[in-house]
Amino acid sequence: MRTLVVGDIHGGLKGLKQALERVNPTHEDLFIFVGDYVDGWSENAETVSFLLKFSEEYQCIFLRGNHDDLVYDFLKKNDEKPMWLAHGGQASKDSYAKLSSRELDQHIEFFESLQNYFIDDKNRLYLHAGFTNMHGPQHEFYPNLVYWDRTLWEMACSLDPEISQDNRYYPKRLKLFNEIYIGHTPVTRLGETIPIRKANVWNVDTGAAFKGPLSIIDVDSKNIWQSDPVWTLYPLEKGRN
Numbered sequence: 001m002r003t004l005v006v007g008d009i010h011g012g013l014k015g016l017k018q019a020l021e022r023v024n025p026t027h028e029d030l031f032i033f034v035g036d037y038v039d040g041w042s043e044n045a046e047t048v049s050f051l052l053k054f055s056e057e058y059q060c061i062f063l064r065g066n067h068d069d070l071v072y073d074f075l076k077k078n079d080e081k082p083m084w085l086a087h088g089g090q091a092s093k094d095s096y097a098k099l100s101s102r103e104l105d106q107h108i109e110f111f112e113s114l115q116n117y118f119i120d121d122k123n124r125l126y127l128h129a130g131f132t133n134m135h136g137p138q139h140e141f142y143p144n145l146v147y148w149d150r151t152l153w154e155m156a157c158s159l160d161p162e163i164s165q166d167n168r169y170y171p172k173r174l175k176l177f178n179e180i181y182i183g184h185t186p187v188t189r190l191g192e193t194i195p196i197r198k199a200n201v202w203n204v205d206t207g208a209a210f211k212g213p214l215s216i217i218d219v220d221s222k223n224i225w226q227s228d229p230v231w232t233l234y235p236l237e238k239g240r241n
Ligand SMILES: [Mn+2]
Pocket: 008, 036, 065, 067, 183, 184, 185, 205
């Protein structure tokens, strides 16, 4: 059985389909999606509809991204934050205008069912963004921080690669888990286009919303499958750039 982590999608359904074709899914695989299904390219509601179908056939765990929470607020409470509209929200709003009320209910249920984090039986943590509590995301005082935090990744990036886990200055947060898989902060900001590891943190957001591809990584073998750069699949759109 493979455990496959899927990075931020941001409405780039064409990229998701391409990456999945390259993975060649089997019924033994477990897919863990790190969230941010929406807000970016034009196929936002379409991406969620596809995931709902996909999860009928394949084993899936869907985590909650900050953008999923923003879209949920819009769908459930008609809450249209200006910052959200400016950062991909308008594309989601346009896309959701096409849905029937029955489909809309299914999607609201999907957003409500998302998990803030998942820990597997090898003590690997999966979550959208990060956590700040020294005892782990289960103890976070502000639970929604786990899909907004950037300090975990920034901390992992700023660590001296030579520092030992036994060093008294080594961050306690990182020692709680064997590995931590996140999305949220595109590695394209660091000039990378493949999932990268800093300390024991793997960032699988390869910038599908911007100029990067969509990535899927096998957590055991570290094999990586990618779509073409997602923006090339939507040549008539501006996306979030
Ligand atoms: Mn994202």
